[in-house]
């Protein structure tokens with residue numbers, strides 16, 4: 001006998017009801033996504049036991065400036081493999097449900113993502129706010145000492161590619177935010193405004209372990225929003241939530257959004 005099912009159906013109905021309130025307001029729904037959003041597209045999360053990237057790789061070597069400087073080729077090659085995985089992945093039913101919702105209700109959804117893949121954008125949410133950068137972009141590791149910096153496209157091929165100017169040698173790095181680095185200020189400001197303004201914040205597939213992104217749920221709650229978490233497992237921000245939807249992004253987002 002499945003004792004969970006009635007409780008899950010009740011939570012889903014309550015979430016739908018909360019979302020109806022958000023529909024009448026510009027920016028009424030803020031959705032914050034994390035790595036679990038893209039898990040069913042075949043992109044590994046970071047902290048899931050066994051399958052998460054940080055269960056298999058050392059984040060201080062692969063997601064910090066010091067780790068990259070220590071061995072740029074190791075860092076470049078690791079991100080090259082992840083980039084190939086992102087390019088091969090397709091948006092899942094959850095990404096598509098969010099994009100279809102945004103098309104049906106222009107101006108209602110503010111989508112904030114911690115993900116560095118481009119699956120929200122490819123699904124149709126071109127204006128998703130990216131807190132942790134874009135893995136498919138390159139940028140220079142250092143500022144240029146020789147005047148205006150070259151465009152990353154001009155870099156000499158290599159692992160990593162280098163600046164072609166004689167005596168420069170500046171290296172490319174992926175355009176993601178590493179541990180110890182600031183988030184892009186404009187994106188963070190926009191995300192905070194969206195959190196403070198919304199009637200409902202739906203948090204999908206994040207462990208809530210990384211700040212300041214994890215603080216957005218509390219910000220929304222304190223500003224009066226109903227916070228709804230969608231995650232198959234517990235997270236570090238469960239206490240912020242009025243409702244928990246226990247399930248996966250591709251499984252539950254269509255059930256939640258398609259009828260609205």
Ligand code: OAD
Pocket residue numbers: 033034035036037039040045046047048052063114115116132176177178204205206207208209210230231232233234235247248249250
């Ligand atoms: P985590 O790997 O920390 O958490 C992923 C969450 O997704 C967990 O809570 C899982 O339970 C949940 N999850 C797994 N599969 C799911 C599914 N199919 N549907 C819904 N949820 C699912 O990922 P984040 O919270 O995104 O930083 O991690 C935050 C940041 O830490 C990342 O942005 C990344 C990392 O270091 C950068 O890339 C800069």
